[in-house]
Amino acid sequence: MKKSSLFGAVLTLSATSLFTQAVTAAETEIQEVLVSASLVPIAAKRSANAITVIDREQLSNRAALSVSDLLRDVPGLAVSRSGVQGSQTQIRARGAEANHLLVLIDGVEANDPSQGDELNWGTLSADDIERIEVIRGPQSSMRGSDAMAGVVNIITRSADEPYSAKLFTETGSFSTQRSGFSVGGIKGDLNVRLGVSTTDTEGDNVSRTGNEKDGYENTSINFKAGYKVSEELNVSFAARQSDGFNEFDADSDFDGFVEDQDRVSEFRNSTMRVQGDYASANGRWQHKLVIAQSSNDNEAFADGILGNVTASTKDQYQYIGSMFWDQATQRISVLAEREEEDYQQRGPLNWGLNPNQDRERNTDSFAIEYRTDISDALTLAASGRYDDNSEFESANTMRVEAVYQISDNTRLRSAYGTAVKNPTFSERFGFYTNFIGNPNLDPEESTSWELGVDMELAPAALILSATLFDSELENEINGFVYDPATFGFTSANKDGVSKRQGIELTASATLTDDLSINSAYTYTDSVESDGAGGYIDEVRRARHTGSLNVAWQATENLHINANTQFNGSQTDLYFPPFPTPSQTVTLDTYTLVNVTANYSATERLDIYVRLDNLLDDDYEEVFGFQTLGFGANLGFRFDL
Numbered sequence: 068m069k070k071s072s073l074f075g076a077v078l079t080l081s082a083t084s085l086f087t088q089a090v091t092a093a094e095t096e097i098q099e100v101l102v103s104a105s106l107v108p109i110a111a112k113r114s115a116n117a118i119t120v121i122d123r124e125q126l127s128n129r130a131a132l133s134v135s136d137l138l139r140d141v142p143g144l145a146v147s148r149s150g151v152q153g154s155q156t157q158i159r160a161r162g163a164e165a166n167h168l169l170v171l172i173d174g175v176e177a178n179d180p181s182q183g184d185e186l187n188w189g190t191l192s193a194d195d196i197e198r199i200e201v202i203r204g205p206q207s208s209m210r211g212s213d214a215m216a217g218v219v220n221i222i223t224r225s226a227d228e229p230y231s232a233k234l235f236t237e238t239g240s241f242s243t244q245r246s247g248f249s250v251g252g253i254k255g256d257l258n259v260r261l262g263v264s265t266t267d268t269e270g271d272n273v274s275r276t277g278n279e280k281d282g283y284e285n286t287s288i289n290f291k292a293g294y295k296v297s298e299e300l301n302v303s304f305a306a307r308q309s310d311g312f313n314e315f316d317a318d319s320d321f322d323g324f325v326e327d328q329d330r331v332s333e334f335r336n337s338t339m340r341v342q343g344d345y346a347s348a349n350g351r352w353q354h355k356l357v358i359a360q361s362s363n364d365n366e367a368f369a370d371g372i373l374g375n376v377t378a379s380t381k382d383q384y385q386y387i388g389s390m391f392w393d394q395a396t397q398r399i400s401v402l403a404e405r406e407e408e409d410y411q412q413r414g415p416l417n418w419g420l421n422p423n424q425d426r427e428r429n430t431d432s433f434a435i436e437y438r439t440d441i442s443d444a445l446t447l448a449a450s451g452r453y454d455d456n457s458e459f460e461s462a463n464t465m466r467v468e469a470v471y472q473i474s475d476n477t478r479l480r481s482a483y484g485t486a487v488k489n490p491t492f493s494e495r496f497g498f499y500t501n502f503i504g505n506p507n508l509d510p511e512e513s514t515s516w517e518l519g520v521d522m523e524l525a526p527a528a529l530i531l532s533a534t535l536f537d538s539e540l541e542n543e544i545n546g547f548v549y550d551p552a553t554f555g556f557t558s559a560n561k562d563g564v565s566k567r568q569g570i571e572l573t574a575s576a577t578l579t580d581d582l583s584i585n586s587a588y589t590y591t592d593s594v595e596s597d598g599a600g601g602y603i604d605e606v607r608r609a610r611h612t613g614s615l616n617v618a619w620q621a622t623e624n625l626h627i628n629a630n631t632q633f634n635g636s637q638t639d640l641y642f643p644p645f646p647t648p649s650q651t652v653t654l655d656t657y658t659l660v661n662v663t664a665n666y667s668a669t670e671r672l673d674i675y676v677r678l679d680n681l682l683d684d685d686y687e688e689v690f691g692f693q694t695l696g697f698g699a700n701l702g703f704r705f706d707l
Contacts, residue, residue, distance in 0.1 A: 103171060103200050103220035106209055106400040106436045106450075107353060107389050113438075113446045115468035115480035117143070117519055117534040117571060121199040123224075128618065128628045130237075130663050130677050130702060132245070132266060134199065134221065135188040139632045139659075140614040142571035142587040143203045143217075143536075147607045148189065150273035150692040151241075152266075153283025153313035156188035160203055161536055162567035162593025162608050163216035167488055169206065171220045172361075173291070173305040175338040178213050179363040180408050181379035183491045190309055190334050191221075194247055194264035195289040198222045203571075204536065205515045207486035208450040208466040209402070209434055215486040215513055216538075223307060225291050226251035226260040232707035235264075239677070239700025241280075242269035256295035263288050266311075273692055274316040277327035285311035299345055306339035317369075323642045324691045329371070335364040353389040375422070376413040379492075381406065396441075402434040402452075410492045420503070426492050429457045444472040454487070458495075459510055462487045476523040483516045494544055494558040501555035509560050513540045530575040540565040543595060547649070563596030565605070581620040588613040603651075604638050607689070611635035624667040632659045639690040657686035673704040 104114040111118060119141045131137050135156050139146050147165075148156040157165035166184040170177045178184050199221050206214035230252040237245040247264030266285045273281045286309070293303035312333045316325040340359035346352070360382050367375045389400040407429050414422040436450035451465040466484035473479060490508040497504035519534035542560040550557050569591040576584045589612045594602035613633040620626050634657050641650045660681040666674045676699070683697040 103202050103218050105438065105448075106387050106402055106434070107355075107398070109438070112472070112478065113440065113470060115446075115448070115470050115482040115517075115519070117203045117517065117532075117536075119201040119203075119573075121201075123197050126193065126196055126199075128626055128663060128665060129630070130665070130675050130700075131193045132243075133188065134191045134193050134196070137193060137199065138188075138201070138219070140585075140587060140616060140630070141201050142534075142573055142589045142612075143569075143591070144201070145591070145608050145612065145634075145637075146188075147688045148692075148694065149689045150315065151270040151281055151283065151695050152243075152268055153189050153270070153285065153311075154273065154281070154315060154692070157185060157607070158188055158219075159608060160216040161538065161569065162591045162605060163538070163540075164488075166213065166491065167215035167217075169210050169214035169218045171218060172307055172338045173221070173223055173340060174342070174357065175305075175340045175359040175361055176213065176381060176383065177221075177336070177338050177361050179336070179361075179365075179379055180381060180410050180492055181363055181365060181377035181412070183493055184213055184488075187334070187336075189283075189313065190285060190311070190336060192264060192266060192285055192287045192309065194287055195224045195249065195262035195307075196221060197224045203534075204482060204517055205464075205466065205484040205486035205513065205538075207464040208452045208484060209436060211404075211406075211430070211432060211452065211454060212462075212487055212489045212510075215488045215511070223289050223291060223305065224249070224260060224262060225293075226253050226258050229253055233705065234707065235702060235704045237700055237702035240679075240698035241271055241695065243267070243698075243700060245700075245702070257292075258294070259292040261288075261290050270314070271693070271695055272316075272327070274325045274327055275691060275693060276324075279316075279327040281314040281316065283311070283313045285309055299348060301344045303342050303344075304340070305342075306337065308335070308337040310335040321644055323644065329369065331368045333366045333368070335362075337362050350395065351391050353387075353391075355385075355387040357383065357385040357387075359383040359385070374414060376411075378411040380409045383407075397439045398437070400436045402432070402436075404430075404432040404434075406430045406432070412492075412498075420497065420501070422497065424496055426496060427457075428489075428492075431455045446470040456489065459489055462510065476526065478521045480519045480521070481517065484514075486513045486515065487511065488513075490544060490558070494546055503550065503555050503557045505558045508544060508558060509542045511540060511542050511544060511560075513538050515539075528577045530573075532571075532573045534571045535569075536571070537568040538566070540567070549648075561596055562598065565593075565595040566602070567591070567593045567605075569593075583618045585616045585618075586614065606639050606651075607637055609635040609637040626665045628663045628665075630661045630663075632661075634658075634686075634688075641690055652690055654687055654690060657684050658682070659684060671706045675702045675704070676700070677702070 104116050135146055138144050143161045145159045148154050159165050160168045170186040178186050201219050203217040206218050232250045234248045244267045249262035251260030264287050268283050269280050270282045289307045291305045295301050312331050315330045317328040317330050318325050338361045343356045345354040362380045364378045384405040386403045391398045410426040412424050432454045434452035438448040440446050447469050449467045454462045464485045468482035471479045488511040495504050495506050515538035517536040522531045543565045545561050546558045548557050548559045572588045574586045593605040593608045597603045615631045617629045636656045637654050638651050641652045662678045664676045679698040
């Protein structure tokens with residue numbers, strides 16, 4: 068598939084320049100600073116967002132294969148995986164759609180325009196990740212179309228020692244092999260790190276019948292480098308690429324259930340960016356200039372024969388300038404951005420339709436954000452964004468928020484915002500087989516509010532948080548509208564309003580120096596119009612979800628992490644043989660128990676054991692797709 072000229076330009080620049088880490092100290096601090104909660108880093112206590120941070124220690128203790136396994140603990144998020152490791156995985160925030168959640172990897176938008184503007188979480192490895200920030204609630208006023216329900220900001224590892232070289236390897240159930248290495252160092256003003264990892268698993272059978280296993284392979288390469296030009300100026304480069312394949316089954320007899328099939332999907336995903344950061348010596352001015360690109364190539368094979376092919380490239384050019392005054396208690400930031408998206412689709416003729424097409428869309432955006440700390444107790448903020456899209460009418464979004472520190476241990480926060488989500492390429496221009504696009508679709512629009520309270524008790528040994536949220540969505544796009552004239556399907560904007568509301572509760576307790584507990588519960592009521600004046604539940608969004616995580620430093624060298632994830636019953640769709648219409652089915656409640664033990668054998672050698680689905684629960688997250696049972700894995704980490 069084609070590669071943008073930007074790809075070559077960035078590689079040339081990275082080969083001839085030495086850059087410092089673009090990520091400021093805000094990314095390596097503890098949870099008090101969040102890169103993605105504003106146009107510039109802000110302290111967590113000054114943000115009205117509901118925020119969850121997964122740090123390096125948690126990532127190490129959990130030793131998870133994929134990022135999506137970790138995000139199951141986050142309140143407000145619903146994970147749906149179509150089978151085994153590597154399978155298509157969707158994540159929905161606060162009852163919204165999967166493509167309403169923007170994903171950033173080192174500041175680069177990673178959502179795939181050729182896959183419905185979603186990120187396929189099944190292909191995102193948890194290796195070489197430093198920190199994950201989950202910002203829930205509408206962020207379109209700063210981030211644009213894909214951030215209707217929130218942002219997941221993934222920050223990869225950077226060099227943090229003069230010299231380091233590390234190896235790891237893991238083996239376990241389902242013939243899983245995982246290994247990798249990293250090298251890096253800091254010399255003067257230079258900062259460089261390279262990480263490589265591979266995952267190879269035979270998996271298990273996805274379909275309800277048969278015994279053919281569906282495997283998965285993934286090789287990920289992560290590179291970050293930077294150079295401190297002066298006390299005021301830093302420049303940096305970051306790149307990440309994943310490529311591999313996952314095997315899957317298909318419904319060849321059109322009975323609504325997948326059967327054992329020789330189907331393979333190959334993928335290659337990459338993100339990269341060059342960034343310059345300037346901060347004036349007096350601290351009054353900050354400037355950031357970013358050139359970024361994400362690209363995705365997907366090829367599907369049936370019985371060894373190449374079939375459907377999709378590809379996308381997204382180029383971004385972004386400037387953010389900020390001015391601080393009144394001893395930095397007031398700040399105004401402006402954003403100017405150009406985004407260019409290219410989309411390709413290739414495939415055989417089917418149902419008399421030609422799926423081969425090349426599309427593009429461009430967006431020029433301007434945003435402004437004002438924040439002020441009126442006092443030590445009160446923070447106010449407002450932001451707005453204007454998007455001039457080549458395919459749709461111009462869009463305006465906004466957000467206002469307030470944070471009030473009632474006392475030393477109690478904080479109130481509130482926010483109101485509007486957001487927009489543009490129709491996808493496939494919704495507008497069609498896909499394979501009998502799906503016909505609708506070029507006249509309108510963007511989806513939402514209004515949302517939230518109210519939260521955070522409390523720290525005894526002191527900071529117990530932290531409690533509660534967030535009420537409410538959102539209304541207009542022009543929701545129904546992607547499976549039956550067209551009796553063509554016997555095909557198309558997309559259409561729905562009449563009426565879709566509603567999402569609920570509550571998120573979290574509690575964190577430090578019981579002793581060696582024992583801590585984190586728990587979360589979410590109630591989500593997500594419904595859409597039934598076309599007759601009533602409402603029906605949105606699919607794959609359970610009303611009740613929760614998690615409990617216990618971290619125990621059993622001895623000086625042994626750390627044990629026990630994790631429990633609860634998912635209540637939820638609805639899904641079953642598509643019986645034509646002409647019977649689709650039917651709503653109910654997926655049962657399930658509970659997953661996972662245990663990881665980390666043992667520091669020496670100063671250089673760590674040994675870990677990970678037990679997944681310890682109770683061997685039999686469950687489905689997508690109707691008709693089997694998931695993995697109990698699995699055990701043994702791993703070694705060695706610091707050279």
